[in-house]
Amino acid sequence: MPTPTDAKPAMPVIEFRDVEKQFDTKTVLKELNFTIERGERVTLIGPSGSGKTTILRLVMTLEGLTDGYIYIDGAPLVYEQRDGKRVPVSKRQQKLLTTRIGMVFQQFNLFPNMTVLENIIEAPIHVLGINKRDAIDRAHQLLEKVGLPDKTDAHPTALSGGQQQRVAIARALAMDPEILLLDEVTSALDPEVVVDVLQVLRDVAATTDVTMLIVTHEMSFARDVSHRVMMLDGGKIIESADPETIFTNPAKERTKKFLAAVLRDA
Numbered sequence: 140m141p142t143p144t145d146a147k148p149a150m151p152v153i154e155f156r157d158v159e160k161q162f163d164t165k166t167v168l169k170e171l172n173f174t175i176e177r178g179e180r181v182t183l184i185g186p187s188g189s190g191k192t193t194i195l196r197l198v199m200t201l202e203g204l205t206d207g208y209i210y211i212d213g214a215p216l217v218y219e220q221r222d223g224k225r226v227p228v229s230k231r232q233q234k235l236l237t238t239r240i241g242m243v244f245q246q247f248n249l250f251p252n253m254t255v256l257e258n259i260i261e262a263p264i265h266v267l268g269i270n271k272r273d274a275i276d277r278a279h280q281l282l283e284k285v286g287l288p289d290k291t292d293a294h295p296t297a298l299s300g301g302q303q304q305r306v307a308i309a310r311a312l313a314m315d316p317e318i319l320l321l322d323e324v325t326s327a328l329d330p331e332v333v334v335d336v337l338q339v340l341r342d343v344a345a346t347t348d349v350t351m352l353i354v355t356h357e358m359s360f361a362r363d364v365s366h367r368v369m370m371l372d373g374g375k376i377i378e379s380a381d382p383e384t385i386f387t388n389p390a391k392e393r394t395k396k397f398l399a400a401v402l403r404d405a
């Protein structure tokens with residue numbers, strides 16, 4: 140039996156180390172450091188334009204990294220230190236790591252020329268190499284889970300925004316991701332369907348141990364599903380604590396002011 144002292148220290152599943160991100164001459168993130176542990180669900184809040192979406196896009200390698208390092212399970216995602224130099228990691232390594240990450244976008248980003256089923260099975264077959272029969276079986280299970288078992292053959296344009304977003308969640312889950320990034324997934328939806336989409340995500344949170352990094356303006360959802368809330372301002376994490384501390388019992392005057400400003404922005 141291994142004793143606690145034999146156990147390897149758990150590696151954070153996501154680590155940002157001295158990350159800097161500039162767009163042209165504008166610095167959005169600077170000396171940004173944080174870690175997220177395996178199975179943690181973390182909500183990122185901050186004023187409009189503070190760089191929340193940029194952080195998710197950096198994890199997904201949809202944006203270039205100006206400086207610093209990002210690690211997934213301890214492996215460098217974009218750059219690594221070699222012989223004291225900062226050098227890009229191989230495309231192969233990057234692809235291996237990003238395959239373990241799923242992202243759901245504000246604007247769904249489904250392939251419009253494919254049916255719902257084709258949208259869901261495309262990456263499992265072509266990226267993971269899963270056989271078509273298994274991919275289809277899994278897609279049916281996922282469509283059941285998101286409440287759309289009868290939409291297999293529909294095209295995205297024939298679906299409502301809420302339905303498209305539930306398909307996008309099923310598509311992300313079909314890759315069996317270790318990390319799920321949620322970027323304001325209800326912001327483009329009519330208010331009456333927001334609750335359905337959030338219910339699907341609450342269910343994912345309750346029934347899987349996927350690590351989640353969430354950007355949302357839905358504070359009650361954030362409070363219910365997150366283990367931790369990180370506040371981003373001026374390119375850095377200025378506070379990080381459990382939702383109870385942040386939302387209900389903020390210790391610092393600064394947190395209260397910050398929350399009031401963020402909620403005003405929402």
Ligand SMILES: Nc1ncnc2c1ncn2[C@@H]1O[C@H](COP(=O)(O)OP(=O)(O)OP(=O)(O)O)[C@@H](O)[C@H]1O
Binds near residue numbers: 162187
């Ligand atoms: N591709 C880009 N080119 C230039 N500037 C960009 C680009 N993407 C983002 N920015 C800028 O970077 C800053 C951070 O943007 P980001 O979308 O990450 O903020 P956010 O915190 O998610 O904001 P919001 O809550 O309004 O969605 C903004 O000032 C934005 O204008």
